[in-house]
Amino acid sequence: MKVKLIVIGKTKEKSILQGIEEYKKKLSYFCKFDLIEIPGVKKGKTFDVAVLQAQEAELILKQVGDNDTLVLLDENGKQMASRDFASFVERQQQTGAKSLIFAVGGAFGFPEDLKTKYKSVSLSKMTFSHQLVRLIFMEQIYRAYTIISNFPYHND
Numbered sequence: 816m817k818v819k820l821i822v823i824g825k826t827k828e829k830s831i832l833q834g835i836e837e838y839k840k841k842l843s844y845f846c847k848f849d850l851i852e853i854p855g856v857k858k859g860k861t862f863d864v865a866v867l868q869a870q871e872a873e874l875i876l877k878q879v880g881d882n883d884t885l886v887l888l889d890e891n892g893k894q895m896a897s898r899d900f901a902s903f904v905e906r907q908q909q910t911g912a913k914s915l916i917f918a919v920g921g922a923f924g925f926p927e928d929l930k931t932k933y934k935s936v937s938l939s940k941m942t943f944s945h946q947l948v949r950l951i952f953m954e955q956i957y958r959a960y961t962i963i964s965n966f967p968y969h970n971d
Contacts (some may be wrong), residue, residue, distance in 0.1 A: 816907075817847040818915040818956060819879040821878050822949055823871055823921040824855045831946050838953035845960035850949065851878055855921060875918045884912040885933050888919045890942065890954060892935030897969060900936070900955060903960035917956075919948055 835850065842848040856870045860959055879885050884907050895903060907915045917936075918925075922945065925935075938951060961968035 816912065817849065819849045819851055819914055819916045820949065820952060821851045821853060821875050821916060822916040822945065823853050823919065824945060825852050826946055826949060828946050830904050831950050834950040835953060838950065838957055842953065843844070845964065864923050865926065867921065868923055871921045872926050872929050879916055880913060882913040884910060884915050885916045885918060885931060887925055887933050887935040888917055888938065888948070889925060889930060890937055891934040892937040894937045897955065897958050898962055901959035904959045905963050917952065919945060
């Protein structure tokens, strides 16, 4: 199964880019992984948050095929310990979906209709920058695969 992480905006911080490249290499041992960066929607001096969320959601959904599973990374999503998240990933793989896609919304998050339609996962009650969450989540995907594969990385 292919795993994809869809994010709004480019990663600019060099140290984060280096970490992302390192985890892409590590993940290649377990799965095909793609990081898809969607350009942010331009907003003027006055903008409607709901319209912005809808435009970003449309751009994300264009990356999702009929046989894909989409999971939103949302601060109000389900929180899981690493082993629980690994079980979640393993169950998603067993559904027969072509790709397991995780999406990070823009600065204002996802519109309510997306949150009710798709599963959502929270990394933490803390807030992380959109740049940093990419690296943190990639590490968690890697950790999940090491748990699934009984690879020596995660310690209980």
